[in-house]
Amino acid sequence: MAKFVLAGKADCPHFAKAELLADYLQINLPNFKIHKITQHPDKWEQWLHDICEKNGWKHKRSPIVWRELLDRGGKGLLLGGFNDFMEHAQHYYGITSDMLSEQMLRIAEENLQTHIEIEKEEEYIKSLIDPLQVWISSASAPACYNLIPLLANGEVFGMATEVSIHLLDSSHYKEILHGIVMEAQDLAFPLLRSVSMHTELDDAFVQADIVILLDDILLQHEIPSLEDCIRQVTEQCKVYGPLIEKNANSRVKVIVSGKTFVNLRALMIMTFAPSIDGQNVIALAMFLENAAKAMLARKLNMSSAGVKDVIVWGNISGNSYIDLSKAKVYRYDSAIWGPPNFSRRLLDMIYDGNWVRSEFSFILSSLSSREHHCLGMSPAHVIATVLRYWYQDSPPGEIVSMGILSEGQFCIPEGIIFSMPVRFQDGSWEVITETEINEETQEALKRLAHDLIQEKQVALGEIPEMRPYKEPAFNGFNLLALLEEENVRTPPEDLDTLSNGLLQPETQEGEGEKVQTTTDEPEAPPDELLQSEMLEEEKVQEPIDDPETSSEGLNQSETSLSNAENNENP
CATH class of the missing domain: 3.40.30.10 (Glutaredoxin)
Structure with missing residues (x-):
């Protein structure tokens, strides 16, 4: 034959x-x-x-x-x-x-x-036979615990796609990971093919279709300098980047979440995993976006689901610019009523410009400190929502804020991860470049880009320390002062951690010793005193005298987490 x-x-x-x-x-x-x-x-x-x-x-x-x-x-x-x-x-x-x-x-x-x-x-x-491989780092974090049911119930990837979830953390958390695995199996989700735990770096991200990085910079004995934190981020990404490039699928999607250096971590993953498509590495800004929507909704006494198109520009976990100029409200209970698709301009609904400049700005700027104590519901919801948009498209006409690699849009310098407005469609995303910005917003973006460029240069060893933007009117909050408020647990001496200690145990509120400051930093004041002083610092900014012009300034809410010493030495 x-x-x-x-x-x-x-x-x-x-x-x-x-x-x-x-x-x-x-x-x-x-x-x-x-x-x-x-x-x-x-x-x-x-x-x-x-x-x-x-x-x-x-x-x-x-x-x-x-x-x-x-x-x-x-x-x-x-x-x-x-x-x-x-x-x-x-x-x-x-x-x-x-x-x-x-x-x-x-x-x-x-x-x-x-x-x-x-x-x-x-x-x-094949998608029906081979499950989607999802890897989650720092899987002992509360966000991971809340995220697993959202990934496995079919709403994120569709009711025809099975998932296998892999939990990665240090060996110190074996018992916690084992408990999460058993509880996830007990849920008996039809689309959850398997849940596994991993404590060895050699096994990390094998055949990964999605990588979710929940790692953050955690302090142990003393407050390091901002530059030291940046270098710690770089060392962590030097471990993760090559592993993702080596072990994950070529079209892997990488999502960077957390409360510290989110933009920088996404950029460093791109740097140390150059073969991964830059379109597939993103930093999540929706946590800050949703928090802003919730505050605005409470101010208007309405549901936060009715607030749309709030834009987060810049550094998600640092200096950011909350832009309300395109924001709209739906289903607002007022004398004017319309069908579900009827909207009104948000700035026409809020008349208290001082509230935006003071309380709104202050609370958003302290979100980094608040997130440390949260139970993980909000970060998990944000991750699941962005993944659902990525696989099933975002709502038509709706703006989503996301940290992506800049290619010069809105005159933002290329080569940095910058939060800007995007839309998801057909399994990908695109920048909404038709968004119009005024001169004032353009100047704010220029200042925000400066910080991100500085972080990148420190991370790559091009400059030894951060240099402040030469603009006296640009006042920021102190990242290190906010972190001083957090109580951290001293890890055991025999702690076996991943990547030479880059993944440290997550701290619990009220445990361990209080963080000690270095000799160059003053002792942190009590929470009430610190907040009041920070609030007073915001209130001394130039107020809005003319009610008619207050709406034009409502989009100037700026939040920042930067080095205090840099801001004190313009």
């Missing part, structure tokens, strides 16, 4: 001619069998190179045809290209093809369309 394998580009007219001739032989000869393989034109050369290298074959042209030996141990005999096959058919079977070139081109076009449809069907079937 003669058994042949015919392979070629799906749009190749010569393959079409050889295919029909092979079909004719198979129908008319009882001992002639043919197996056809088509490849997309974009994948053909690489596939041909791999298959020939694997079998030690040489090829000159396509399509290729080779005879398979009947015993499975045989490598097969490469016959060559189209002409070789035609000569073989004429010599042994006395048959040739008289197909015209026009017919060859038409059939080749049909073959390509058929191949694309088959590929889509195979990908869909």
